[in-house]
Amino acid sequence: MNLIHxxxxxxxxxFLGRRKLFYVISLIIVLGSIGxxxxxxxxxxxxxxGGTLLEIKTTEAEADLQGLRQTLNNLDLGxxxxxxxxxxxxxxxxxxxxxxxxxxxxxxxxQVRQALEGEVAEYRRTESVGPKVGSxxxxxxxxxxxxxxxxxxxxxxxxxxxxxxxxxxVALAHDxxxxxxFYALTQIEFNLGTLAAVLTVAGYSINDxxxxxxxxxxxxxRFKKLPVLDVLNKAINATLSRTxxxxxxxxxxxxxxxxxxxxxxxxxxxxxxxxxxxxxxxxVGVAVPILSWARxxxxxxKGEKPEKVKxxx
Amino acid sequence: MSxxxxxxxxxxxxxxxxxxxxxxxxVMSRSTLDALPDWIPHDQINLGLDLRGGSYMLLEVxxxxxxxxxxxxxxxxxxxxxxxxxxxxRGLGVRNERVQFALREPDRADxxxxxxxxxxxxxxxxxxxxxxxxxFSEAYQNLQRNNVIQQxxxxxxxxIDETGTKAPTIQRQGYDRILLQVPGxxxxxxxxxxxxxxxKLTFRFVLEGVDPERDRVPAGASLLESDQLGPSGQxxxxxxxxxxxxxxxxxxxxxxxxxxxxxxxxFRFDALGGQRFCEATRANVGRRFAIILDDRVISxxxxxxxxxxxxxxxxxxxxxxxxxxxxxxxxAGALPAPxxxxxxxxxxxxxxxxxxxAGEIASVVGVALVVLFMAAIxxxxxxMADVALIMNLIIIVGVLTALQATLTLPGIAGIALTMGxxxxxxxxxxxxxxxxxxxxxxxGxxxxxxxxxxxTTIIDSNVTTLIAAVLLYQFGTGPIRGFAVTxxxxxxxxxxxxxxxxxxxVLSWARRQxxxxxxxxx
Numbered sequence: 001m002n003l004i005h006x007x008x009x010x011x012x013x014x015f016l017g018r019r020k021l022f023y024v025i026s027l028i029i030v031l032g033s034i035g036x037x038x039x040x041x042x043x044x045x046x047x048x049x050g051g052t053l054l055e056i057k058t059t060e061a062e063a064d065l066q067g068l069r070q071t072l073n074n075l076d077l078g079x080x081x082x083x084x085x086x087x088x089x090x091x092x093x094x095x096x097x098x099x100x101x102x103x104x105x106x107x108x109x110x111q112v113r114q115a116l117e118g119e120v121a122e123y124r125r126t127e128s129v130g131p132k133v134g135s136x137x138x139x140x141x142x143x144x145x146x147x148x149x150x151x152x153x154x155x156x157x158x159x160x161x162x163x164x165x166x167x168x169x170v171a172l173a174h175d176x177x178x179x180x181x182f183y184a185l186t187q188i189e190f191n192l193g194t195l196a197a198v199l200t201v202a203g204y205s206i207n208d209x210x211x212x213x214x215x216x217x218x219x220x221x222r223f224k225k226l227p228v229l230d231v232l233n234k235a236i237n238a239t240l241s242r243t244x245x246x247x248x249x250x251x252x253x254x255x256x257x258x259x260x261x262x263x264x265x266x267x268x269x270x271x272x273x274x275x276x277x278x279x280x281x282x283x284v285g286v287a288v289p290i291l292s293w294a295r296x297x298x299x300x301x302k303g304e305k306p307e308k309v310k311x312x313x
Numbered sequence: 314m315s316x317x318x319x320x321x322x323x324x325x326x327x328x329x330x331x332x333x334x335x336x337x338x339x340v341m342s343r344s345t346l347d348a349l350p351d352w353i354p355h356d357q358i359n360l361g362l363d364l365r366g367g368s369y370m371l372l373e374v375x376x377x378x379x380x381x382x383x384x385x386x387x388x389x390x391x392x393x394x395x396x397x398x399x400x401x402x403r404g405l406g407v408r409n410e411r412v413q414f415a416l417r418e419p420d421r422a423d424x425x426x427x428x429x430x431x432x433x434x435x436x437x438x439x440x441x442x443x444x445x446x447x448x449f450s451e452a453y454q455n456l457q458r459n460n461v462i463q464q465x466x467x468x469x470x471x472x473i474d475e476t477g478t479k480a481p482t483i484q485r486q487g488y489d490r491i492l493l494q495v496p497g498x499x500x501x502x503x504x505x506x507x508x509x510x511x512x513k514l515t516f517r518f519v520l521e522g523v524d525p526e527r528d529r530v531p532a533g534a535s536l537l538e539s540d541q542l543g544p545s546g547q548x549x550x551x552x553x554x555x556x557x558x559x560x561x562x563x564x565x566x567x568x569x570x571x572x573x574x575x576x577x578x579x580f581r582f583d584a585l586g587g588q589r590f591c592e593a594t595r596a597n598v599g600r601r602f603a604i605i606l607d608d609r610v611i612s613x614x615x616x617x618x619x620x621x622x623x624x625x626x627x628x629x630x631x632x633x634x635x636x637x638x639x640x641x642x643x644x645a646g647a648l649p650a651p652x653x654x655x656x657x658x659x660x661x662x663x664x665x666x667x668x669x670x671a672g673e674i675a676s677v678v679g680v681a682l683v684v685l686f687m688a689a690i691x692x693x694x695x696x697m698a699d700v701a702l703i704m705n706l707i708i709i710v711g712v713l714t715a716l717q718a719t720l721t722l723p724g725i726a727g728i729a730l731t732m733g734x735x736x737x738x739x740x741x742x743x744x745x746x747x748x749x750x751x752x753x754x755x756x757g758x759x760x761x762x763x764x765x766x767x768x769t770t771i772i773d774s775n776v777t778t779l780i781a782a783v784l785l786y787q788f789g790t791g792p793i794r795g796f797a798v799t800x801x802x803x804x805x806x807x808x809x810x811x812x813x814x815x816x817x818x819v820l821s822w823a824r825r826q827x828x829x830x831x832x833x834x835x
Contacts (some may be wrong), residue, residue: 196789196796210777
C-alpha cells in the first residue's frame, strides 16, 4: 500500500531561529485578544448574565422579525434582541435579566408567551436563569478555568520540572486568552458551552505541549553536549509530523461537527477549532522557546566545547 | 519480538465482547429488543433532556416564608391554648424568629409555662417574669426543613403524575434547592403552573365587626383579599382568624363538578376533618367561615346549619379548567413551602430530534473523514488504527449504555472530538516505530521500542487533558457534564485501544513478515 509523505521524513526546520517572529505573533494575538476583550467585551449568554432565551418556530414559513420585535418591545422588558436561527422560520429571542428578584424571569417569560400567542408553532428551547444562579455560574466558570490551568501546570511540574510547568502555563494562558479574544471578536454568545470549549482547548493544547516536552527531555539526555537550541529544534522536528497529523485528524472531526452538528453547538465548535490551531502554534512557538530561557541542564565545565555526540543506536 | 501476554489478549477480547453486548441494543428497534431473552441487556443509551426534549428546573424552597408561617401558626395556637385556661395575653407578636408575649396576670406565669411545655415539647421557652419569648431550636428547625423538602418532592411527584407525564426525576440539591427534570415537556408554562402554586387550602372563621378601613387588625387574625368583588368594583378585604378549622390535609378526594351550571370542586373530608368541621359549624351557626386558597379568600359563606356529611363543595367564579386544576392540587396536596424557579431549561421535542440527527450525521462524517485520512497517510498501519478507532467508538457507546450515563448534545461533541484525538496515540506510536527503523533497528525491535517509548508520552499527554475534563465535570452543569463524561471516557478508552489493540495488530503483522521487510509507513 502506498503512502503519501505528508511531512518530510526528517524535517530540519530551524524553529528556534525564528523564535523572535513567534514572540511577535504571540504578543499580537495576546494583546489583540485582551484589547478586544476590553473594548468589545464578551457577548454573555443567559447562563452568565441571567435573563431568558427562547427559540421558537413561527407559524409562518418566514418569520416576521420586524413584527415580532415590535410586539416584544411593547412589553417593556428592556433590550430584547431577535435573530433568525438556522432556518427562516426559527427565531432566537434574547431577553436581558429582569430586575426584581428570582421570580421576575418567569413572570417576564409568561408575558412573552402570552404576547406571542398564535405566532408560535413550537417552543423549541427555553432557557431562563435568575440572578442567583447567574452569579454562581460566573464564579464556577472562573474557578474551573483557573483550577484546570493550575492543575495542569502542577502535573507538568511533577512529571518534568518547574521550568516546564511554567512554560506550559504560559502557553496555556496564551491559548485561553486567544480563544476568549476570538469570542470577543466574533461576538459569538459566550455561555456554558463556549466555556467548555475554552477548557477543551486548554486540555488539547497541553496535550500537544507535553508531547514536545517529552521529546525535549529525551533529546537532552541523548545529546548531552549539543547546544540547547539545537536540542529544542530536534525535539520539535522529531514530533512535527505527529503534531501536524494529530491536529489534522482532530480538525477533520471538528469540521464534521461544525458543518453538520446543528446550530446549537456551532459557536462551541468554532472556538475549539480556532483554539486547536492556536494551541498547536503555541506549543511550538511559545512553550518550547520559553524553555530556552532557563538552564535546562547542569552547567557544563568551563573550557569544554560542546560537541555532537552520536546517538546510541 | 514477542506477542502480547495472554492476559492482555484475553482482556482485549473480553472488553470487545462486553462493549458489543452492551452497545448492541442501541441499533435495535424497540420490538426487536422486546423479543430478546431476558439475560441480554435491553437498555439503550440514556439521552439527556437536551436530546430527548424536556424540562430542567432548579427550584429554591422559601424557608423564610415557611418560618414566618410557622411563627404565625404558633402565635395563633398559643393564644387559643392560653385563652382556654383563661390566661390573658398582651403584646403578642413575632420578632427575630421568636414569638413574644406578656401575661396580663403575672402570677399565672407558672401555669402558662407548664401549658406551653406540655403542648409543644420542642419549644425553647425563655421566661422573664410575665414576659415570654418562645421559638423552635435550630436542630428542630433543620429536622423540619428536611421533612419539608421530602414532602415537597412527594407532592411534586403526585402533581406531575396526575397530569399524566411520566418519569420525572426530583432530587434535593444542597440546603434549600430541588432539581426537577421532566422529560417530554414542550411548553414549560404548564409545568410552571403546576409547581408555582402552594395550593394551601384552609377553612377559617371570618371575624365580623372589624372594619379593615378603620380598625386595627386584632392579634391572631389577618387581612386577606377576596376573589369576590365589593360594591366599588375592588376586591373585598376580609378579616380572617389565623386559627385553622380544617385544612387541605384533611381532604381525601376532590373532583371538579357542576352546580347550577357553575363549575365547582366537590371534596370529601377524612374522618378527623369531617368531625372537626361538623363540631365547628354546629357551634357557630349564623357566623361566616372562609375557604382560603394561598392567602386569598375564594368564598365566605354563612353557616346555616351544622355540616356533618363529611363532604362539601367549593364554589368560586371558576371556569371548568380552573376547577379541574384546583381539584388536582387538592388531591395531590399542598406544598409546605413556596418554591421559586432559579433556573429553567426546556428543550422541545422538535429541537431534541433535530439535535440527535445533527449529532449523528456530524459524528459519522467526522469518523469517516478521520478513517479515510489515516488510511491515506499510513496505509496498512492506518487501517489498523482505524480498526482501533471503531473499537474505541463501540467501547464508548457500550460503557455509556452500561453505566446509563446521560448522553447530551455536548456529549456527542465530546465523542466526535475524542475520535479526532484518539488517533493521536496511534500516530505517536507509528512515528516512533518509523524512527526506530530509520535508526537501523530491525522491524521487531523497532515495534517493541516504539511502543515502549510512546507509552509515557501517551499517558502524560492524556492525563493533562483528563485534568481539564474532570474539572469541567466538577463545575459544569447538565449538558456540559455530559461533555466531560464522554471526553474522559473517550480519552481512557483511546489509551486502552492504542496501547493494547493497535499493538496486538501491529505485533501480529510484524511476526508474519520476512526479515528485511520495509515498514509500510516508510
